Amino acid sequence: ALIAPVIVFTNFMLIAAILLYPGGLMNTTIYIMSLAIAGLILGGINLPVAVLIHEFIMEYRYLCVVWITSVNAVLCGINYTILMLSVDRYIAVMSPLVYRNFMTLENTGAAVNLIWLGVIMLSTLPIMRWSTLLLYQRDKHCYHYFILAPNFVYWTTVVTMPMCLGLALVLYVLTFVRLARDDKRQAQSRRTSMYSADASALFLQRVSSVKMAFSFTVVYIVLWLPYFV
Numbered sequence: 001a002l003i004a005p006v007i008v009f010t011n012f013m014l015i016a017a018i019l020l021y022p023g024g025l026m027n028t029t030i031y032i033m034s035l036a037i038a039g040l041i042l043g044g045i046n047l048p049v050a051v052l053i054h055e056f057i058m059e060y061r062y063l064c065v066v067w068i069t070s071v072n073a074v075l076c077g078i079n080y081t082i083l084m085l086s087v088d089r090y091i092a093v094m095s096p097l098v099y100r101n102f103m104t105l106e107n108t109g110a111a112v113n114l115i116w117l118g119v120i121m122l123s124t125l126p127i128m129r130w131s132t133l134l135l136y137q138r139d140k141h142c143y144h145y146f147i148l149a150p151n152f153v154y155w156t157t158v159v160t161m162p163m164c165l166g167l168a169l170v171l172y173v174l175t176f177v178r179l180a181r182d183d184k185r186q187a188q189s190r191r192t193s194m195y196s197a198d199a200s201a202l203f204l205q206r207v208s209s210v211k212m213a214f215s216f217t218v219v220y221i222v223l224w225l226p227y228f229v
Contacts, residue, residue: 007043011036027108028209031085032216034112038077046070068148072123072156079164080115082217086168089210093175125152165221172214179207
């Protein structure tokens with residue numbers, strides 16, 4: 001319970017820093033804000049409700065389903081955002097022209113909105129179809145493997161997590177391989193008359209953005225996903 005305010009504060013400050021810092025709003029940081037939103041749900045709803053269920057009112061099944069809904073929202077929000085962030089960096093490195101023309105801030109914002117619209121629709125299914133779920137029993141903990149329909153648990157946990165994280169990892173590997181090749185070309189061009197300082201600066205900016213995206217991905221995987229397994 002004590003860590004919940006820290007989680008809310010740090011994620012709120014991350015969002016505020018991105019929005020208030022001049023030039024801080026970029027495609028990469030929009031997806032990072034999406035991860036921070038998942039963190040706000042975790043610290044503001046998931047953990048406090050989990051404490052209430054465990055310590056005080058475990059028998060309240062509707063509070064249990066609210067907690068499960070927040071768990072699904074955080075889990076799916078993180079998974080889908082991590083996947084889209086890796087896709088964004090992959091396109092930026094592999095097809096810069098396509099990225100520049102189509103991956104605008106408006107389109108990225110629309111993609112994040114679609115992610116969370118899908119997350120809300122998916123995570124609220126337990127509330128809308130509570131009567132079809134397994135009955136909540138007092139002798140069982142409020143745990144989604146016991147409460148939810150098996151197919152729902154299978155899709156949101158067993159399928160979604162490995163699929164999103166596995167594909168994101170593959171895309172990052174391909175992206176870093178391409179960056180390594182481009183770095184060799186940059187090193188060769190520095191020894192010739194074809195060297196361009198602007199192109200070199202753009203390449204370094206691209207490398208930095210990929211490293212930042214990958215770092216946030218690793219942090220969220222290490223810190224949060226084991227909590228939901």
